[in-house]
Amino acid sequence: MSKAFFTVTTGPFTLLSNFSTGSKSLVKEFCVNVLQNQTLNITFTPSINTSYAFINGIEIVSMPTSLYYSQFGDKGVRLVGHNSQFHIQNNSALEMIYRLNVGGHSISPINDSGKLFRKWLNDTDFFLASNVNSISNGAIQINYTSIPPYTAPKEVYQTARTTRTSEDNKRYNLTWRLPVDSGFKYLVRLHFCKIQPEVKQRSNKGFRISIRNKTVEISADVITWSGGQGIPVYRDYVVMIPNKKSNVKTPLFIELRPNANSSSGYSDAILNGLELFKLNNSDANLAAPNPEVPHPLSASPSPSPLKSPAPQPLPYKNSKSGTKSVSFIEATVGVISVIFLLGLTIIWRRMRTKSIKSETPPILQAVGRRFTLQEIKTATNNFDRDLIIGKGGCGYVLRGYIDHEHTPVAIKVFRPTSSQGFREFQTEVEMLSKLRHPHLVSLIGYCNDERVKIIVYELMAHGALRDHLYKTDNPPLSWKQRLEICIVQQSSKLNATSRAVSGEE
Secondary structure, three states, X not given: OOOXXXXXXXXXXXXXXXXXXXXOOOOOOEEOOOOOOOOOOOEEEEOOOOOOXXXXXXXXXXXXXXXXXXXXXXXXXXXXXXXXXEOXXXXXXXXXXXXXXXXXXXXXXXXXXXXXXXXXXXOOOOEOOOOEEEEEXXXXXXXXXXXXXXXXXXXXXXXXXXXXXXXXXXXXOEEEEEEEOOOEEEEEEEEEOOOOOOOOOOOOOOEEEEEOOXXXXXEEOHHHHHOOOOOOEEEEEEEEEOOOOOOOOEEEEEXXXXXXXXXXXXXXXXXXXXXXXXXXXXXXXXXXXOOOOOOHHHOOOOOOOOOOOOOOOOOEOOOOOOOOOOOOOOOOOOOHHHHHHHHHHHHHHHHHHHHHHOOOOHHHHOOOXXXXXXXXXXXXXXXXXXXXXXXXXXXXXXXXXXXXXXXXXXXXEEOOOOOOOHHHHHHHHHHHHHOOOOOEOOEEEEEOOOOOOEEEEEOOOOOOHHHHOOOOOOOOOOHHHHHHHHHHHHHHHHHHHHHHHHOOO
């Protein structure tokens, strides 16, 4: 099996490239359009002469063209982050990435609607707020008056997750985290159906829907969309995941948040089902790059911030991260005295570092919010590597959530071996606490527990400046915006020079 690397193509589309199943068994599902009197050819090609290709089974199911493709006369699908619509033409290919029965059990292919033999998985592995309960109403009659019955089985619409129920009677956001490949567009389909017997009227405020930190619906109301209780409906969106050099999966976050309601306090959010499809790129390619061979330091599933590799953007929103290489010195067994002295030096440095950081200096106590290490672990899912959004020589930056997962933040973790010591860490916290500007990242707080130096910033959902300038599908910056950024950077440099000359720094 270690030699089974192969490519799969059909017509002009590359479905898999240099692909390997490893030790797992899996099923890949694709949508391709076959014209009348056209033959569907599926070709498996070994990647190199010493490898081989294999397949255990192939299922071909005819589906309605209108199920996932745009139809003639449709206004198209909303493109997330843009004021435009996107049409999914039937000359495109799609790969099914996730198909989830939200709040309900898995549904086998034999129980799918429309004889389409799709499998619907439970969403537990992707749903973040474990303290939010699911709801079900098997007695409610599902009336397919707004959408065709083959869209999804009734079991999908008879179960849901909603912000109305929680173990502690509090309202939480509904958030799903879906790891995806970068460099592709994705079709996000959200299934809705009001199944609570007590909810029969339209909401005054509705709820907010965000995809990849971008709001797609300000006041969503299922009753308004569908026309009544027990009537299913869905909404489609297309989102672009910018290309990254790393082969690591990028987390796609989908969030539903209740809006404040003057009469009932809050209006509830609800979701019954979720589907996610990858769209082929301009090269007719659906294949993701193979994962890199894991580095020995990254083998642990729950990495410690003291052992993790190192990323970090600068405090500017338009910063560009750099990397440093770390050199390792090999000592021979014969040089016992050198090893002994080295060991003493390390112990002395650690004791000295611990004594320096045992107390938080009064200057730090006066700026920002101090987080405990446990709060940082909770915010980052114990420093989950899939949440890394930046890297550099001094540390790495993760995306996280604080305040019961209500507030997205960027969390910068300094490496103990970085060139920035405690004084530099303190200086950065102080500097950011004094600077407030639309083009500068705002400081939220810091953590200085257990020999770990961490700074918490506001999250820049649209990425760094380079993400809107170089080889990207993001909307380009206007020349006015670029000039404003240049002025801000130059002004910051002049202010820093002035402080240095006056002896303040």
